[in-house]
Amino acid sequence: MKVIVDTSVWSLALRRNPPQDEIPSVKVLRDLIADGRVVLLGAIRQEVLSGVRHTEQFIRLRDYLRAFPDLTIETKDYELAAEFFNTCRRNGIQGSNIDFLICAVAHNRGYTILTTDNDFQNFQSCIPIILY
Structure with missing residues (x-):
């Protein structure tokens, strides 16, 4: 994966x-x-x-x-990132647009996220992401 x-x-x-x-x-x-x-x-x-x-x-x-090519981000990723932002915000959880874009891209492709940022654990309580 x-x-x-x-x-x-x-x-x-x-x-x-x-x-x-x-x-x-x-x-x-x-x-x-x-x-x-x-x-x-x-x-x-x-x-x-x-x-x-x-x-x-x-x-x-x-x-x-440069050894790591950028993954192509699609319209559906940006749309889901906005949905994730709104869902978390309704539940009192704040985050950056880039963090929610990471979550959306990972979710849409079935990828996991490797991070040391504790915000992602908070996001996980509201949105379907998998942390490594």
């Missing part, structure tokens, strides 16, 4: 000076990459690349991420 890897995990894995071997989600990401199961959305790519201060570091990171 394919897995959409959220920005929170990419950020941990791609830090310049982390103790990466101690972070469980980074180990999982490495295994998923080795198995060819990682899915990347353009919006996640943008989040990961945003805020990189040094041009050389940006270029290295950009080039590394």
Whole structure:
């Protein structure tokens, strides 16, 4: 099964000076990459690349991420993301548009989501997503 890897995990894995071997989600990401199961959305790519201060570091990171093609997002994904947003909001749960887009894409394709962001656990109480 394919897995959409959220920005929170990419950020941990791609830090310049982390103790990466101690972070469980980074180990999982490495295994998923080795198995060819990682899915990347353009919006996640943008989040990961945003805020990189040094041009050389940006270029290295950009080039590394180019190994993962962006999944094509369809109209039905955006529509479901809006439905998920509205459902969660009615239940008092807030989230970002990108997070709900991740949820919609995962749901529409039967993918799981790898994240360290606890918001997704809150979403799970209202919408049908599967966390890795």
